[in-house]
Amino acid sequence: MAFYRFLPVALLASTVGIAAAQAHKHKNYDLIDVSYRISMDARNEVVFGTCTNTLVLQEDATRVAFDFAKLGINSISVNGKPATSTTEGEMIWVQLPTSGKKGERLKITIDYGGRPEAGIYFVPAARAYPSKTPMVYTQGEAEDTRYWLPTYDYPDDKATSEAWLEVPRDWTAIGNGRLVDISFNQTNKVFHWKMDQPHATYLNSIVAGPYVEGKEMWGKMPVSYFVPPGLEEEGKASFANTNEMIDLFSKLTGFKYPYAKFAQSTVADYMFGGMENISAVTQTIGTLHPVDTEPLSSSKGLVLHELAHQWFGDTITCNDWSHIWLNEGFASFLPSFWVREHEGEDAFDLSRYDTFNGGLGAMVGEPRPVVNPNYEIPMDNFDGHAYAGGATRMFMLMELLGEKTFWNSIKNFLNQYKFKSPTTEQFFASVEKSSGKNLKQFMQQWFYTPEMPNLTVAREGGSFTITLGDKSPFMLDLPIWILQDGKWLKSNISIANRPVVLGDVKGLVLVDPEVRLATNLTYSFDYTNAEWESLYKAMPNAAGRARMIDLFRSKGKQDLLARLLSSEKSEKVVVRLINACSSLPAAQVSGLLNSPSPFIKEATLRQAAKLSGDKSIADQIRTMMSKEPNSQLKLQEFSALGRITNDTSMVIQAWMTDSWNDGYRAMALDVWFNTDKDQCREKCLEILEKPTTEPLRQNAIRKLGSLKDKPGERRVFDALVKVVQETSFGARNGAISALGEYGDKAALPYLEPLTTNSMFYIARSAKSAVERLKR
Numbered sequence: 001m002a003f004y005r006f007l008p009v010a011l012l013a014s015t016v017g018i019a020a021a022q023a024h025k026h027k028n029y030d031l032i033d034v035s036y037r038i039s040m041d042a043r044n045e046v047v048f049g050t051c052t053n054t055l056v057l058q059e060d061a062t063r064v065a066f067d068f069a070k071l072g073i074n075s076i077s078v079n080g081k082p083a084t085s086t087t088e089g090e091m092i093w094v095q096l097p098t099s100g101k102k103g104e105r106l107k108i109t110i111d112y113g114g115r116p117e118a119g120i121y122f123v124p125a126a127r128a129y130p131s132k133t134p135m136v137y138t139q140g141e142a143e144d145t146r147y148w149l150p151t152y153d154y155p156d157d158k159a160t161s162e163a164w165l166e167v168p169r170d171w172t173a174i175g176n177g178r179l180v181d182i183s184f185n186q187t188n189k190v191f192h193w194k195m196d197q198p199h200a201t202y203l204n205s206i207v208a209g210p211y212v213e214g215k216e217m218w219g220k221m222p223v224s225y226f227v228p229p230g231l232e233e234e235g236k237a238s239f240a241n242t243n244e245m246i247d248l249f250s251k252l253t254g255f256k257y258p259y260a261k262f263a264q265s266t267v268a269d270y271m272f273g274g275m276e277n278i279s280a281v282t283q284t285i286g287t288l289h290p291v292d293t294e295p296l297s298s299s300k301g302l303v304l305h306e307l308a309h310q311w312f313g314d315t316i317t318c319n320d321w322s323h324i325w326l327n328e329g330f331a332s333f334l335p336s337f338w339v340r341e342h343e344g345e346d347a348f349d350l351s352r353y354d355t356f357n358g359g360l361g362a363m364v365g366e367p368r369p370v371v372n373p374n375y376e377i378p379m380d381n382f383d384g385h386a387y388a389g390g391a392t393r394m395f396m397l398m399e400l401l402g403e404k405t406f407w408n409s410i411k412n413f414l415n416q417y418k419f420k421s422p423t424t425e426q427f428f429a430s431v432e433k434s435s436g437k438n439l440k441q442f443m444q445q446w447f448y449t450p451e452m453p454n455l456t457v458a459r460e461g462g463s464f465t466i467t468l469g470d471k472s473p474f475m476l477d478l479p480i481w482i483l484q485d486g487k488w489l490k491s492n493i494s495i496a497n498r499p500v501v502l503g504d505v506k507g508l509v510l511v512d513p514e515v516r517l518a519t520n521l522t523y524s525f526d527y528t529n530a531e532w533e534s535l536y537k538a539m540p541n542a543a544g545r546a547r548m549i550d551l552f553r554s555k556g557k558q559d560l561l562a563r564l565l566s567s568e569k570s571e572k573v574v575v576r577l578i579n580a581c582s583s584l585p586a587a588q589v590s591g592l593l594n595s596p597s598p599f600i601k602e603a604t605l606r607q608a609a610k611l612s613g614d615k616s617i618a619d620q621i622r623t624m625m626s627k628e629p630n631s632q633l634k635l636q637e638f639s640a641l642g643r644i645t646n647d648t649s650m651v652i653q654a655w656m657t658d659s660w661n662d663g664y665r666a667m668a669l670d671v672w673f674n675t676d677k678d679q680c681r682e683k684c685l686e687i688l689e690k691p692t693t694e695p696l697r698q699n700a701i702r703k704l705g706s707l708k709d710k711p712g713e714r715r716v717f718d719a720l721v722k723v724v725q726e727t728s729f730g731a732r733n734g735a736i737s738a739l740g741e742y743g744d745k746a747a748l749p750y751l752e753p754l755t756t757n758s759m760f761y762i763a764r765s766a767k768s769a770v771e772r773l774k775r
Ligand SMILES: [Zn+2]
Pocket: 001, 002, 305, 309, 327, 328, 331
């Protein structure tokens, strides 16, 4: 899955895990097939289901268990005979009517229903912005399928599936696999979907609502997207070209996309950015954007991530959550190859550099081995170690093996483990076999070590000493470049826990100049600005230049950054230089605002906003606004102009302006939040009291926690408590945190019951708010 960009990072930080990975003690069978019929009463948020698990006993047994919680059971039958069950935590034990023998095939049917607390979500039209129609969706990963479907709910056993989804006649229900047929009963429409390939049960999904379908083909295979009516253009902007992506990943991995279709559905109030439900991805509706905001807005990263999961996550699945990097690392790695195809080598190198920083940052923030069996709940492992960290290591493995051997090994791995759930050890055993390379050290140091290499370069005259530290578990093959008389002398050194000394060097040394290895690299000396400039200008690799930019920024070399900005040619590196500058002179801002690149313009507008009172820049931006075709840029031009001119009438004007996601009103709220708290509070309360767009409502909720009530009033408190009692995700989650910030213990009776909520994020936010209030 992909995380939604607006979700606070703190929510994703893992707690210290003590409990070991779930032991599947109740598993005495091999799951073969899961078939289910689901109908629902969306208005009352109730589901009715019948689920048949077909399984083969792996030992003689008198009972079998399924993961299932929070819903009621009406009846159970085993091969057609009535059976009984007992509940144990989030599990039910089905008593077999006659004791079963090893190898026996059983069909166990459970009829159930109720109002789910998690797993399946009902979003009314009023909360579904920018949709004007309601929707229903499921979210299984990590272990939430049990809240809507009684089955085996861990990733290590795969089964085929078949679904009959009953919905109102004007709705569409999107399930997994091929559409077998659509039929009608007295009141409803029934969509019948079938997955012929075995898959993990957390990948079963339903999305339903009055959707419209956009469709393209990949050969004879349908590639569809489903958006609420009225959002067809935005859907096309987000999801067209998906068939080209399927083509690229099929070629890259050497493993053809294996399912009957590929569909993407958009849902509102989603807790994630996207989810790789098998052959039927669920995406946040927040990814939809007006066509005219591209390329600043883009869904490509999200689409590529969830599509990559169809290979890594769905076709092969991590054996348990300690190996989640096999899903998320690859899904974070493959998109860079689309970037290389479409944006070139510089963009590819920069994407590798950013990925490395993500992996390194995770290790600095919360050190743990990538393969981590010590987690409290599965979601703890869905962090920077698994995503960027996993991808980082695949970049390095590709570097080590060479690209051709790497992809050949990946192809063999996919073929060897397709429709199975391998471990990290099995991945490396497979790659070792394909590549003929011993990868024990690579696997051990990068996947089972709770640290990254700390590389230090020291200098004394012409002598450079490179150190990894005497306790370092790493062995690296380290590229060294020396710039001498305007030319690079290139070599590699092997380094482990003993320092390596380069003596009598005549030029300037850079260690791992192209950033091929993920290391915390420190130069314990400084070159002169002139020397750095010559190194920068001689560096052909964009990742190498990006790393220097970050170094210069951390050392406060603002003059050097501004100077490099005038000679840098690569668009994406220019943007980094602009962002690294703490300020820019008006003349340089004026020149950069004329750039044809929307990315450069966007970054420059942030610098322009700092030029308070500059009339000439203000005029230039006014002219830009009058003919700006990109509505996203126009919003930022408006914002920059407001800050330069300090014109308060522009805040009122913003408040009166309707726009996508209510971007102008959000801007006005931000200004009032910083300049006029009373005004901001009134506007936020107004937003909560009358129908408005959901992004603005959630924005107001977030602000109200710190705005609090005026002395003697309870309006803010009461409004937040009301939201906490909704069944929504985003607004409720925001209100829980806001009440924690508000700081009144009277909120405890509303928050404490939520600390045990089945929704991971709700429970986690409620716990942290309660802790805060009790402090
Ligand atoms: Zn993912």
